[in-house]
Amino acid sequence: MNQMCVATYRSYDEKADFDKKALSIAVGLTVGSWTELPEARKAEMEKHLGKVLSVDVHEPACGERYADIRIAYPDINFSRDIPALLVTIFGKLSMDGKIKLIDLDVSEEFQSAFPGPKFGLEGVRQLLGVHDRPLLMSIFKSVVGHDLPNLQEQFYKQALGGVDLIKDDEILFENPLTPLEKRVEVCMEAARKAQQETGQKLLYAVNLTGPTSQLANQARKAIAAGANALLFNVLSYGYDVLHELSKDPEINVPIAAHPALAGAFYPSPHYGIGASVLLGKLMRLAGADLVLFPSPYGSVVMPKEENLAVKDALLAPSSTLRTSFPVPSAGIHPGLVPLILRDFGTDVVVNAGGGIHGHPMGTAAGGQAFRSAITAAMNGVPLREAAAQPGNEALQAAIDAWGSKE
Numbered sequence: 001m002n003q004m005c006v007a008t009y010r011s012y013d014e015k016a017d018f019d020k021k022a023l024s025i026a027v028g029l030t031v032g033s034w035t036e037l038p039e040a041r042k043a044e045m046e047k048h049l050g051k052v053l054s055v056d057v058h059e060p061a062c063g064e065r066y067a068d069i070r071i072a073y074p075d076i077n078f079s080r081d082i083p084a085l086l087v088t089i090f091g092k093l094s095m096d097g098k099i100k101l102i103d104l105d106v107s108e109e110f111q112s113a114f115p116g117p118k119f120g121l122e123g124v125r126q127l128l129g130v131h132d133r134p135l136l137m138s139i140f141k142s143v144v145g146h147d148l149p150n151l152q153e154q155f156y157k158q159a160l161g162g163v164d165l166i167k168d169d170e171i172l173f174e175n176p177l178t179p180l181e182k183r184v185e186v187c188m189e190a191a192r193k194a195q196q197e198t199g200q201k202l203l204y205a206v207n208l209t210g211p212t213s214q215l216a217n218q219a220r221k222a223i224a225a226g227a228n229a230l231l232f233n234v235l236s237y238g239y240d241v242l243h244e245l246s247k248d249p250e251i252n253v254p255i256a257a258h259p260a261l262a263g264a265f266y267p268s269p270h271y272g273i274g275a276s277v278l279l280g281k282l283m284r285l286a287g288a289d290l291v292l293f294p295s296p297y298g299s300v301v302m303p304k305e306e307n308l309a310v311k312d313a314l315l316a317p318s319s320t321l322r323t324s325f326p327v328p329s330a331g332i333h334p335g336l337v338p339l340i341l342r343d344f345g346t347d348v349v350v351n352a353g354g355g356i357h358g359h360p361m362g363t364a365a366g367g368q369a370f371r372s373a374i375t376a377a378m379n380g381v382p383l384r385e386a387a388a389q390p391g392n393e394a395l396q397a398a399i400d401a402w403g404s405k406e
């Protein structure tokens with residue numbers, strides 16, 4: 001049997017004949033027309049024809065009428081790259097009324113063209129030597145307009161707080177004040193200095209930016225300067241660019257995928273691409289080792305069910321793809337750590353910018369408060385109880401500032 005990739009759509013329409021609509025998608029996005037073809041041509045074209053797998057119509061008492069439609073697309077129709085797949089299954093269709101791509105299952109054959117994350121969750125843990133707890137990532141804030149000594153100082157303070165990873169802010173591009181290679185050099189120097197105090201290894205995900213044609217070269221330069229991770233704004237470049245970077249043998253550091261622009265695709269119930277496909281399945285297929293996305297609890301909120309579907313897509317067992325580290329982000333503070341661990345378990349990166357730099361006792365205390373919160377949540381100790389213990393003053397100050405939820 002031919003290998004097929006299966007797309008699931010949610011289509012809203014008060015009156016439509018959804019069976020007819022499904023057939024028009026299956027035919028329209030593959031062979032174009034079917035009934036008009038002479039019988040001899042049909043035999044030749046059969047292997048290219050999309051198949052309607054199911055049409056489930058929902059007519060809720062209150063709410064809009066919709067159908068979930070599953071269509072299988074023969075792999076023979078498209079090359080082994082994500083742009084070709086996406087244009088086939090949701091190119092023109094994405095503009096054709098109230099329809100959203102809510103799921104995607106690629107065939108084994110299609111998937112075999114993708115090595116996926118080079119490090120993945122286990123590889124990142126291995127690099128850091130941390131296997132028994134959630135990781136903690138800190139985000140540079142106030143980067144635009146700052147010079148190298150300032151960034152180095154900020155980096156050092158973040159590192160002293162006991163974070164495992166530090167990432168650039170996604171809005172820090174190539175600029176004369178903090179050019180990529182110099183930035184890497186001074187930040188890695190700060191990382192070494194902090195490690196002497198904390199004994200802790202640290203990954204610095206430097207933002208890989210610039211014209212697409214220069215990205216691989218920029219990545220090599222960053223790595224030569226000492227970078228041990230990269231941050232990449234995947235959606236502004238396209239999944240195929242991530243795929244090219246992640247499969248490049250010379251780019252031998254983990255890549256963290258930033259979700260910038262994702263809000264243009266997933267939040268509408270009627271249009272776009274579901275978060276589990278956009279930030280889950282496709283990011284992993286394209287090779288992201290870590291994937292950032294909004295959480296259900298912070299300042300930029302994604303509904304919990306959708307959020308957990310992203311996590312599941314990143315962590316689902318696969319015979320060929322390593323898992324990607326889920327990084328629920330945006331507006332995270334120490335008081336949210338018990339919720340994060342409850343929903344994500346320990347294979348998660350707790351990630352914060354404002355929740356670290358905005359700590360009343362300073363940036364280093366911000367990291368320490370998170371580390372205390374992680375230890376408490378892992379031991380099932382309520383945060384307020386943990387905060388009252390000697391040595392946990394930073395956690396107490398964080399809770400006083402932002403509260404706690406558990």
Ligand code: 1AE
Binds near residue numbers: 259293294332353
């Ligand atoms: C969803 C991405 C979050 C992000 O990149 C970022 O910078 C968050 O910052 P805070 O933690 O909200 O200050």
